[in-house]
Amino acid sequence: MRRADAGGGAAAALLRVPIVFLLAMAPLALGAVHEPAFIPLLAIGSAVGIASWARGYWSRAHGIAVPPVAGGRLLVALHALVLVQLAPLPPAVLRVLSPGSFAFYEEMSLVAIGWRPVTVNPADTARGLAFLAGMSLLYAAVFREFDDERWRRRLAGTVVLTACVMTLAALVQAASAEPTHIYGLWKPRWDWGVFGPYVSRNHFAGYLAMAIPVAVGFAAESALYVRRSWAHRRFGWVALGDPAGIAAIRRGAAAMVLMVGLLASHSRGGLLAFGAAALALVALLRRWRALLLPLVAAVVVIGLFWVDVGATRTAFETRGLQQSRLALWGDAVRMFPRFPVLGAGFNAFGTSYTQYQTIARYEWYGEAHNEYLQALLDLGIVGALLVAALLLRLLRAGMRAAAATPLDAGVLGAILACCIHNAVDFNWQIPANAATFAALAGVLMRRASALPEPTTLTASGPLPRIDALTP
Numbered sequence: 001m002r003r004a005d006a007g008g009g010a011a012a013a014l015l016r017v018p019i020v021f022l023l024a025m026a027p028l029a030l031g032a033v034h035e036p037a038f039i040p041l042l043a044i045g046s047a048v049g050i051a052s053w054a055r056g057y058w059s060r061a062h063g064i065a066v067p068p069v070a071g072g073r074l075l076v077a078l079h080a081l082v083l084v085q086l087a088p089l090p091p092a093v094l095r096v097l098s099p100g101s102f103a104f105y106e107e108m109s110l111v112a113i114g115w116r117p118v119t120v121n122p123a124d125t126a127r128g129l130a131f132l133a134g135m136s137l138l139y140a141a142v143f144r145e146f147d148d149e150r151w152r153r154r155l156a157g158t159v160v161l162t163a164c165v166m167t168l169a170a171l172v173q174a175a176s177a178e179p180t181h182i183y184g185l186w187k188p189r190w191d192w193g194v195f196g197p198y199v200s201r202n203h204f205a206g207y208l209a210m211a212i213p214v215a216v217g218f219a220a221e222s223a224l225y226v227r228r229s230w231a232h233r234r235f236g237w238v239a240l241g242d243p244a245g246i247a248a249i250r251r252g253a254a255a256m257v258l259m260v261g262l263l264a265s266h267s268r269g270g271l272l273a274f275g276a277a278a279l280a281l282v283a284l285l286r287r288w289r290a291l292l293l294p295l296v297a298a299v300v301v302i303g304l305f306w307v308d309v310g311a312t313r314t315a316f317e318t319r320g321l322q323q324s325r326l327a328l329w330g331d332a333v334r335m336f337p338r339f340p341v342l343g344a345g346f347n348a349f350g351t352s353y354t355q356y357q358t359i360a361r362y363e364w365y366g367e368a369h370n371e372y373l374q375a376l377l378d379l380g381i382v383g384a385l386l387v388a389a390l391l392l393r394l395l396r397a398g399m400r401a402a403a404a405t406p407l408d409a410g411v412l413g414a415i416l417a418c419c420i421h422n423a424v425d426f427n428w429q430i431p432a433n434a435a436t437f438a439a440l441a442g443v444l445m446r447r448a449s450a451l452p453e454p455t456t457l458t459a460s461g462p463l464p465r466i467d468a469l470t471p
Contacts, residue, residue: 082128
């Protein structure tokens with residue numbers, strides 16, 4: 001079969017442009033958590049994904065090689081599981097597969113129950129399936145269409161530039177007379193956690209925890225150019241005036257701005273996630289350690305000079321991990337024996353948890369504040385294993401890709417930061433953060449699939465052109 005052309009032509013551009021546009025607009029539209037933003041996000045992302053699938057099908061029919069989407073079968077299996085949760089089952093079968101679901105329907109009914117689905121909230125599970133499908137199609141579209149190096153860099157650059165805009169808006173907003181008014185125009189009903197365009201500072205921090213490693217990857221890439229140029233000059237510092245040197249300064253400044261924003265958010269989970277991801281990268285990627293370690297250290301130290309972190313330090317000292325969150329997890333764990341195999345229903349945690357809730361009975365918890373625990377409860381052991389397999393495949397491919405260039409290492413850092421943060425939060429349920437994660441995962445998986453087995457690149461190997469469209 002013929003190989004697909006690297007650029008993809010006009011058809012590929014028609015699919016790439018809306019993806020980049022969505023990734024830029026979704027975080028600025030309040031994280032896309034409201035229907036006027038997340039419905040267009042899902043609709044356009046799904047349409048692009050379907051169009052990309054059709055283009056791939058056409059290409060294969062005409063003898064053009066198109067790689068299968070990495071992890072595609074696991075994603076299909078995950079969707080199939082959710083469909084099984086929606087299918088009505090006989091009472092005897094439901095009692096065996098999901099005792100908790102049977103008890104829920106039995107308690108809600110005054111007569112003997114008939115056929116019922118595993119999910120305790122079919123409407124919420126159907127909405128969750130639509131969300132999962134939209135994010136999966138977006139991931140698949142990025143995997144297929146962003147095979148060109150320039151467009152991969154544009155996508156990564158969009159994440160960094162969007163995060164910079166968000167950070168500047170947040171800092172101005174925080175210093176204004178109305179810090180809880182988003183863009184100075186709208187005050188949400190629950191405004192205690194407002195920061196920048198996000199209603200929750202933790203989800204703002206979740207986005208920045210992904211963006212900062214990408215920004216550091218761009219800066220490290222430029223620093224590598226400068227180091228090579230430095231070695232061939234009598235006065236090495238003159239290399240800072242070259243395009244690579246100017247780019248290194250500009251990209252380093254962008255990473256520092258984002259670090260200031262993360263520190264100013266006072267999100268303990270976001271800070272810990274970024275720190276853990278940075279340490280993991282430095283420990284695992286020996287090839288780029290000499291570049292990444294000083295850059296990360298400089299970004300953090302300069303950020304600490306700019307931001308008063310007294311409130312964050314006090315929170316760590318006096319509160320640690322919120323007791324309410326630990327109590328929530330303690331309640332939630334008791335649900336598992338009642339929904340062991342297929343779970344209580346994808347996206348149905350808010351409904352299933354009410355019967356096990358012992359804390360703040362006057363409040364409704366729609367999320368477990370731990371994506372892995374919620375996956376186990378919503379999808380059962382079958383779904384949890386599928387999610388684990390997907391993440392392991394992503395991280396394994398990410399380790400291969402990260403050896404290629406510093407920017408690829410930065411994208412892996414973004415994935416790691418989000419995965420770590422999700423142990424105490426729910427970024428995969430925030431549309432803008434989920435879409436960004438899906439897109440970066442698509443870039444990383446495609447990059448890994450294009451590398452030879454095993455990678456033989458060396459530190460003196462080729463790098464992308466410094467004048468590519470990047471922040």
